[in-house]
Amino acid sequence: MEKLRVAIVGATGAVGHELMKVLEHSRLNFDELLLYASPRSAGKTLKFRGQDLTVQVTPEGPIDADVVLASAGGSVSQALAHRWAEGGAVVIDNSSAFRYDPQVPLVVPEVNGEAALSHRGIIANPNCTTAIAVVAVAPIHRKYGVRRMIVSTYQATSGAGQKGMDELLTETHKVLHGQPAGHSEFAHPIPFNVIPHIDAFQDNGYTKEEMKVAWETRKILGDDSLKISCTAVRIPTLRTHSEAITLELEKPATPDEIRELLAHSPGVEVRDNVGEKLYPMPLTASGKFDVEVGRIRESLVFDGGIDLFVAGDQLLKGAALNAVQIAEYLQEKGALKVKQRA
């Protein structure tokens, strides 16, 4: 029988770590796992299903695998992803390098899985903030038609990787001991602070992170008429991004209708019982595969519109989990080519 081989590029980073944890329990049927990282991390061993796997240096040519889960940053992917795919592997890329390439599908399996089937070697994984929002917004858009979407984010430090989390912990410790907080991963000290600046500023005054939410949501939903505005804000949390979302709808919806709709939508956990103090929070959403959705209420600015609050583990649905789910989807559809090997 043919053996399916999966490779992780960027295995030693925060997302790589989550990729291995998700693959450990994935329904993806595969036989071999290859781990790649930068020369700095090569030679390390990482445990996977009880076995020690040695991390190798990321190849600059074809990767002899069937699926490559890449999370090594935009510039590495930009330079190498096409080469990794040359031997026939499908590269599921977590960076922003190919998301806006019309030849490359941008996929959240619950929303537009079928788009993955038309790949030409590379499939893009969306930005974490987008992936989390779109799981909740897509079913609403399909049934009620979203016209305008206003998003304010509460983003965790792990959005900047393991180093982001480490900086929050280290610098918070300093502040608690009366020392000033420093910073290197973030533009300013993050302990007990709020930084409305994630990724580079664009000419229109929005950050790239904010524009990603607009660009990517439109591409995933296949609707360029959607008006989307985002304010992306880094806050002193470790993992899970939260988002306050206001939706103007073409067809009016009630909160009960939205709750009912989302209760039957994949990838969503409706957590919305304010009497019981149940609403989305990083504390409960971290480590969870589903995106928590709650605070569902009638919009006070758009007749028949909806306000809601979401919290999703951005290392999972916003990155590692979504990538593995794309591979699972391809396999279920019989679209994962397994190469003949010696």
Place this chain on the structure above:
Amino acid sequence: MEKLRVAIVGATGAVGHELMKVLEHSRLNFDELLLYASPRSAGKTLKFRGQDLTVQVTPEGPIDADVVLASAGGSVSQALAHRWAEGGAVVIDNSSAFRYDPQVPLVVPEVNGEAALSHRGIIANPNCTTAIAVVAVAPIHRKYGVRRMIVSTYQATSGAGQKGMDELLTETHKVLHGQPAGHSEFAHPIPFNVIPHIDAFQDNGYTKEEMKVAWETRKILGDDSLKISCTAVRIPTLRTHSEAITLELEKPATPDEIRELLAHSPGVEVRDNVGEKLYPMPLTASGKFDVEVGRIRESLVFDGGIDLFVAGDQLLKGAALNAVQIAEYLQEKGALKVKQRA
């Protein structure tokens, strides 16, 4: 010469502490300061302008002062504020007890100071989130007409008083030492978490904190047609509330026009140079009298609309400072009656 006497009710709380600091350097011309608090705190001495002042038990009848700055919570004010005023004092009340009373002016001096002149013994100080937003939004509303206003807040733990701050520090310390965080001031543990729940939930699914922003902004701006929606979120910061605000305008405005307008608006510091990484943050806004406004950009959902981000010290502009500024305003307008005393 007549001597102006100022009283603080709730002198030992977080806002009381800020009231004393603000009064210390205020241009309010007064001669005597009386301090009141609950029986638990009575007898304490607090320093003011080099003198030790003894905290007395809050009276249940008239307060023999000309101005009473009250910050002792809604139920205390509800029960006693009218009595405090019976001797002729004007009570500037920081609680929500009278804000929606049509007989009671709700005042932010930069915005609607003249409303204070028609008081009948009580003037209400707005909710902190509202006061901070309205300083930035009022000039825009006057010139361009705000139609819709969507607010997402990033609120500090000191919104729940000194105990809120203490809980954040104590519980964060536990988490950093591998212990689970507890909670008593907040509905859930606050360290490295986000809680979309401030004040009690209303029948419409919004919290009272969220509705306060809608109700109070309309009252202060004197415009009931304004559509306002808010999501109020507690985050692990110590002081200063930040807010992401999206505005639909009647007359289109450009970001440059708004920057220019706000640069000449009282109570506002335009902090908006993304190239220099200058934008509003708790780190820079804390302890500052002005509200920082930045991230001013064209709305992507409303033609000619504006998105912006504000950060204001909610213990100052959101509470103590605004109350003292109301007293200053009354004095400047010759509207502070000084009582004859023996």
